[in-house]
Amino acid sequence: MSKNATDRRSDPLEQNGRFGAPSHEGDLLRISIDAMPHMVWSALPDGYNDYHNRRWHEFTGIAVGLGKGEEWINLVHPEDREPVLAVWKSALETGQDCDVEHRLLHHSGEYRWVRGRASPFYNSEGRIERWIGTYTDIHDWKKTEQDLIESEERYRALVGAMTEMVWRAAPDGAILRGWGWQEFSGQMPEEYGGHGWLDAVHPEDRDALLQVWSEAVATARSVEAEFRVLHKNGEHRWVLSRAVPLTNPDGSVREWVGTLTDTHDRRQAQDALKTSEERLRLAMQAGRMIAWEHDLRADYVTRSENAFELLGATSGPLSEFLERVPPEDRVARSHFIDRVRATGCDTMEFRYHLPNGKMLWLASRGERAGPDRVVGVTFDITDRKAAEEEVWRAANHDALTGLPNRVLFQRCLEQSLITARQNGGSVSLMMIDLDDFKDVNDTLGHDAGDTLLKETAARLSAMMREQDTVARLGGDEFAVLMVEPSQSGWAALLGESIIKRLRQPFMYAGRTLMSRASIGVASFPDHDAEPAELLKDADIALYRAKAEGRGRVVTYSPEMRLLTEQRLAxxxxxxxxxxxxxxxxxxxxxxxxxxxxxxxxxxxxxxxxxxxxxxxxxxxxxxxxxxxxxxxxxxxxxxxxxxxxxxxxxxxxxxxxxxxxxxxxxxxxxxxxxxxxxxxxxxxxxxxxxxxxxxxxxxxxxxxxxxxxxxxxxxxxxxxxxxxxxxxxxxxxxxxxxxxxxxxxxxxxxxxxxxxxxxxxxxxxxxxxxxxxxxxxxxxxxxxxxxxxxxxxxxxxxxxxxxxxxxxxxxxxxxxxxxxxxxxxxxxx
Structure with missing residues (x-):
């Protein structure tokens, strides 16, 4: 144990034996090992690390003499420790060389990639006497490798994200690879490689394309061509191909790179645009419309070519155009441009006299196109105005008699009451109901009923003044609005005259027709001041006239409303x-x-x-x-x-x-x-x-x-x-x-x-x-x-x-x- 302990602490370069050397030779060996660019270490057969050269200590920042034993593992990146220990343990058990890349803690505090290698040293008896290993700093190489991988990934992602297809070709023009071509055309790589891609080109475009491509290959010049390719869905689609040669230092072509862009939709849009422009031109001509541009600084209006046909005018100052606008519309038309400049756009309608004296209704729409420029269109709306007038008349007049209908009559009543309240005037209202209209309709037919209604309308209109209004409210119900009656009670007197006039017979299809009428009268300011209430007053009076035996005139009184409300209740x-x-x-x-x-x-x-x-x-x-x-x-x-x-x-x-x-x-x-x-x-x-x-x-x-x-x-x-x-x-x-x-x-x-x-x-x-x-x-x-x-x-x-x-x-x-x-x-x- 003591000897082993001593051996673990001793410097292996100073030991004698097969691995050791004399002291001066050990010094020489140490100097040589310390001069090496690699980190060198040694370990005992059981893996105990007992030596590191100077390069290792410089890299790790650990003082000479320290870091022996198992301490080296603490310098390995935590994520790499387990796999590194597994490799090292396997080498100790099998006696085989080991080679592993991992991150090692540098004295700067960062982990740097190193490559660790270790080999066993055997003694004369064939047993492992020692492990000799090295660390090589591969961090910069590793970073370069990672940058290259990321670059390749970015390249692949870029190619994948591009709407264009990307391809490479040999110097002779044979296709080496195409990204996206298979997805577009359905051709497999073995089919489109070389010159097989030409099979997908539309037969009508193939010869011309091949000639262009051959000339580009022969002259080593960039080329661009647009042609049709058979899409995998069975249709031929337009594509645009661009190719650029990559050359060697001697000017020879190393390879070709290019893109293929699907331009089918764009071409269709262009064709549609041309068609649309032609249609617009025809529409402007057929729709009697012109386009114009107004230069505000020069007060000059540039008009489209058909302006003379429509307006009898060409490009020129705005003042010349305004001379043909009626005075009552001229101020609004002259302010039209000011409104466009202020709001960005505006529309207006106005009248315009042609040189031959005929008057047109025109509509102009302008938009601000700059600080001193307005663009717009002007079109003839004369027919539309006439149609609107007809629509307005149909919406506001009774089709059978031509009299104002209920809608227009109510508007007239509202306006008359407003004027009367403001001026202290008076208004009288008569509601008229034909008593025997239904019998005429049922016994003689609708034609006879219509004749009776038209005759009634004509007789009522003939009895009224110009400022009065006669209306048919529906069915056999008529109304008369009198503004400023000449005297109090005049409406009731007129009502009696109306009853007598309507009783006068007239001929229809060889028959004598006559009509009886009941009339209810209400007036402002004697009765209600609101249109709806005054109408109700007259209606109540009419109801009373019919209840009292028909063929008579009744003037409204408040007691009648009470009875009506009781009846409704x-x-x-x-x-x-x-x-x-x-x-x-x-x-x-x-x-x-x-x-x-x-x-x-x-x-x-x-x-x-x-x-x-x-x-x-x-x-x-x-x-x-x-x-x-x-x-x-x-x-x-x-x-x-x-x-x-x-x-x-x-x-x-x-x-x-x-x-x-x-x-x-x-x-x-x-x-x-x-x-x-x-x-x-x-x-x-x-x-x-x-x-x-x-x-x-x-x-x-x-x-x-x-x-x-x-x-x-x-x-x-x-x-x-x-x-x-x-x-x-x-x-x-x-x-x-x-x-x-x-x-x-x-x-x-x-x-x-x-x-x-x-x-x-x-x-x-x-x-x-x-x-x-x-x-x-x-x-x-x-x-x-x-x-x-x-x-x-x-x-x-x-x-x-x-x-x-x-x-x-x-x-x-x-x-x-x-x-x-x-x-x-x-x-x-």
Whole structure:
């Protein structure tokens, strides 16, 4: 152990033996080893490092005499230690040379690449006596190698990123390698190498290309050529090839390098651009457009060649051009360039007089192209302006009559009211509705209706002053706007004149036509000041005129609006009531005056109000004039009436016929009869149990043709028709002949004084006699006293209904009455 320890500390160059040498020879050897450029070290067979030369100590900065043993491993880069130790351990175990590159800590603090080599030294017995090794500083070489690798990687990345294909060729022009060619053409390297790439060149381009390339190879000059190549997708695409020779010092070509660029899209774009430019030229010519450039310093405008054809002008000062612009447009046109300079671009439209006197509408668009330069285009928009005028007229005028429509009329009204408020003036407004337009349309056809509308428009226009406005708002509704009427109430007086003028007959297709009108009047400042409200005022007055019998003029008053609002509120409440199924039928018996038996019932509408209880039509009857609500209520009621009849039939009650009153609005439904009969059929109620009642007013208010047609349908299916309120003066006796009437009901107003008023008695007797003569059943309504019953019996009236027998009652109550009604007692009455 002691000897070994001594050996480990001793200098191997001073030891005697096969490896050692005499001291002076050891000095000589040390000097030689220290002079070497490599780092030299030695180690014992077990790997103990016991010597480093001076170069090693200079490299590491470790003092001479230190760093022996295993300390050297601490100088190896941490990432390299494990692989270095593995190589060193393998060499110690196998006795083979080792060679490894790794990083070693330099005295400067940086790790430098070194190459470490070690070989065993054997003694005469063939055992390893010592390891001799060296370190060579290869850091600069390693860095150069890494730079070269990175350069090659950058080169490959650059070639890969280039859109161009890159190629190399031998001095004779044979292709050595091409990057991207395979991906472009689909040719494999063995196919395109040498001159095989020519097979992909378009046959029409091949000979010319080969000649150009041969001349370049022969003269060693750069070359550029554009030709078509077969792409792998099957199409021929244009490419641009550039080649440059790399020469030796003697001027001979070492190799060729070049690029191949796909120019197909660019060529197509160029072709498209040429086509587009030609189209632009043709478009400017066909679209009557010129291009121009304005030099602001010289105030000189350069115009395209077609300017003379379009404008009769060539290039020249702007002032010459402005001389042909009308004075009212000239200031705006002269400021056009100022706006372009200020904002960068601007557009304007103006008029321009041609040398022959014709006026054009032109539009100019300019853009700032520099501090003293504006470029732009000017085009003829005369046709567009004419079309816009026509479009504006079509959008703001009625096509049939040529009058302003609702849109234009409202604008005129708004402007008139603004002016009147500012100047303290006045405005009058008339809303006019033709009362019999629908009848003309239905009976004589739409041509007759159109003629009536045009005649009305012409007559209204002829009666108005120039400053007034006559408009058709739609359908048969007209309006008149009068600015500054000559006197208070003048609009109402004019309205009377309009009604008289429209009543005057005119001829159409050999027929005499005439028209009645209803007119509502509202004025500012007497009424509302806002356009919408004033229109509403006039509309309310028109509604009142129609409600009061049509053919008249009504001037608006605030009380009318209150009634209208009440009517609208009622409409809202009724809609909710319909949705909640609150409308129900009440029934009042009709009694045979001879037998006293119940021969029928009249179904009467009632509103089962959640807060106000059972309401009669006196509270909601106005809704039966509503074209939307009246049919809805009617359908609900007929459904319930049919269900009640079915229940009575199932219980064996004899109730005769149930009469149901139809309003004018319900007759506007084209399938009214079919719908009612379908409801009866659904619950299997025979039609003989239904009677339809209509008032004489319905025959006047509704479309008489449609009423007759609907009643005929009912009658044909076995439904009896009753004419209600007969004798009240709304119709003539001709209705009994024109309509399929089976039953007439004498109005209660004639029954009330039947016992005291002989005139009423005479009328009632006459109606009963008329009924007998025509074979019609006659019923007296509103019977309340025994005396009335006796007189009616004497007059041979068939039946009666009224409070004397029973008030209108619910389905449940009438069922009890039907069950308990003593036929004999009624017969005695």
């Amino acid at each position: 009622l409409g809202r409440d009724v809609r909710e009531a319909i949705s909640r199924n609150e409308f129900i039928p009440y029934y009042q018996p009709k009694v045979c005056l001879e037998s006293g038996r119940v021969v029928g019932l009249e179904a009467l509408a009632r509103w089962q109000h959640p807060d106000r209880g059972i309401l009669t039509p006196a509270a909601f009857g106005a809704v039966f004039d509503d074209p939307e609500l009246a049919p809805l209520i009617g359908k609900r009621l007929i459904g319930k009436i049919a269900s009640d009849m079915r229940r009575w039939l199932d219980s064996g009650y004899e109730f005769g016929r149930v009469a149901f009153n139809l309003s004018s609005m319900e007759f506007n439904q084209p399938n009214l009869a079919e719908d009612v009969l379908r409801i009866l059929n659904l619950v299997k109620v025979p039609v003989k149990h239904l009677e339809i009642e209509v008032t004489e007013k319905v025959l006047l208010d509704a479309q008489s043709g449609m009423v007759a047609e609907t009643l005929e349908k009912f009658h044909w299916h076995g439904v009896q028709i009753a004419l209600d309120d007969f004798g009240t003066g709304y119709a003539s006796l001709t209705h009994l002949k024109r309509f399929p009437v089976d039953h007439i009901k004498i109005d209660h107003s004639f029954i009330a004084d039947l016992e005291q008023d002989e005139d009423d008695a005479a009328i009632v007797a006459a109606v009963i006699s008329l009924g007998h003569s025509l074979g019609l059943h006659v019923t007296a309504e509103g019977v309340e006293t025994e005396g009335q019953v006796q007189r009616l019996r004497q007059m041979k009236c068939h039946s009666a209904q009224g409070y004397f027998y029973a008030k209108p009652m619910s389905a449940a109550d009438i069922t009890a009455q039907l069950e308990a009604w003593p036929a004999s007692s009624h017969a005695e009455r």
